[in-house]
Amino acid sequence: TQLLEQSPQFLSIQEGENLTVYCNSSSVFSSLQWYRQEPGEGPVLLVTVVTGGEVKKLKRLTFQFGDARKDSSLHITAAQPGDTGLYLCAVSYGNNRLAFGKGNQVVVIP
Amino acid sequence: DAGVTQSPTHLIKTRGQQVTLRCSPKSGHDTVSWYQQALGQGPQFIFQYYEEEERQRGNFPDRFSGHQFPNYSSELNVNALLLGDSALYLCASSPGRVATGELFFGEGSRLTVL
Numbered sequence: 001t002q003l004l005e006q007s008p009q010f011l012s013i014q015e016g017e018n019l020t021v022y023c024n025s026s027s028v029f030s031s032l033q034w035y036r037q038e039p040g041e042g043p044v045l046l047v048t049v050v051t052g053g054e055v056k057k058l059k060r061l062t063f064q065f066g067d068a069r070k071d072s073s074l075h076i077t078a079a080q081p082g083d084t085g086l087y088l089c090a091v092s093y094g095n096n097r098l099a100f101g102k103g104n105q106v107v108v109i110p
Numbered sequence: 111d112a113g114v115t116q117s118p119t120h121l122i123k124t125r126g127q128q129v130t131l132r133c134s135p136k137s138g139h140d141t142v143s144w145y146q147q148a149l150g151q152g153p154q155f156i157f158q159y160y161e162e163e164e165r166q167r168g169n170f171p172d173r174f175s176g177h178q179f180p181n182y183s184s185e186l187n188v189n190a191l192l193l194g195d196s197a198l199y200l201c202a203s204s205p206g207r208v209a210t211g212e213l214f215f216g217e218g219s220r221l222t223v224l
Contacts, residue, residue, distance in 0.1 A: 004152075033211055042114070042200050042215030043153065088152050092211035096141065096204040097166050100152030 003027065004089055004101035012107040016078050021104035023089035024071040030092075032072050034063055037086040037103070079108045112137060114216035116201050122222045123191050131186045131219045135203030141165075142184040143213065144176060145200040153200055159184050188221075196223045 005024045013019050023032070031050045035043035047056050049065035049072060056063045060083075062075040076083055086103040093099060115134045123129050135142050141160045145153035155168035159178035173189045182203075188195055198220050202213035 031211060040217065042202070042217050043213075044215070045212050048211060090152075090211075095158065095160075095166060096143065096211055096213060097155055097158060097168075098153075098211065098213060099155065102150070102152045 002102065003099050004091065006087075006089060006101040006104050008104065009102065010105045010107075012109065013079055015081060015108055015110050018075065018077050019079055019106065020073055020075045021087055021106070022071065022073050023101055025091075026070065028069050030069070032065060032069075033090045033092075033098070034072070034074055035088040035090060035100075037088060038084070043088055074104075076106075079106075081108045081110050084108050114201055114203050114214050116199075116216035116219050118219055119217065120220045120222075122224060124224050125191055125193060127191050127223075128187065128189045129191060129221060131188075131199050131201075131221075132183065133186070133201030133203075133216060134183045135201075136214045139203035139205055139214070140182050141204045142178060142182065143202045143204070144184070144186045145202065145215075146170070147198040147200055147218070149197070156186070191223045193223050196221060 033048045034046045037043040047063045052067045052069045054065045060077045064073050088100050088103045090098040090100045117132050143158040144156040147153045156170050157167040158165050162178045175187045178184045198218040200218045201216045
C-alpha cells in the first residue's frame with residue numbers, strides 16, 4: 001500500500017493553461033514537502049508545508065496543506081514549458097528519511 | 111559550492127555481477143542517504159549513513175550494502191545483480207544534526223542490468 005497517493009499520474013496541458021495535482025494519504029503528517037524532478041536530474045525541493053490549511057506561493061506555483069494535514073495540492077497558474085517535470089510529494093520519517101509518492105508527471109506543450 | 115556529485119552517471123551490468131556507486135555530499139553535510147527510483151516510480155529509501163555508520167535502513171535485501179568514509183563521501187554496493195535492480199540510484203545529503211526533511215540530491219547513477 002502506497003503511503004502517499006498522487007493524482008493524476010500524468011497530465012499534459014497547453015502553455016498558458018492552469019493545472020492542479022494532488023497528494024493524498026490516510027495518515028496525518030507533521031509536514032509535507034514537494035520536489036520537482038526534471039529528466040536526467042535529481043529531485044529539487046520546492047516547498048515544505050507544516051501547518052494545516054497553510055498556503056505557500058512560489059511564483060506561479062501555489063501549494064496548500066490540507067486542514068487535517070493528510071493531503072496537499074499544487075496549483076500552477078499559466079503553465080510554462082519550463083514547468084514540465086515530475087512533481088513528487090514526500091513526508092519525513094525522522095532523521096531526514098523521506099517517503100515519496102509516485103509523482104505527477106506534468107508536460108506543458110508550447 | 112559544489113552540490114552532491116555522483117559517479118558514474120550511467121552503467122550497464124549483467125545479472126549476477128556486482129556494482130559500486132559513489133557519492134560526494136554537499137559541502138557542510140555529513141549525512142548521506144541512498145534512494146532507488148525505478149521507472150515511473152518515486153524514490154524508495156535504501157539506507158542512510160551518518161558518522162560512518164548505517165543509521166537507518168529501508169526494506170532492501172542484504173545484497174545492498176554501503177559505506178561512509180571519514181570525508182563523508184559514500185559508496186553503495188549491490189551484489190548478485192538482478193534485472194529488477196535496473197533503476198536510477200540517487201544520493202542525497204543533509205546535515206546530520208538538523209532533521210529539516212530537506213535533502214539535496216545528486217543527478218543519480220542510471221544502472222541497467224541485462
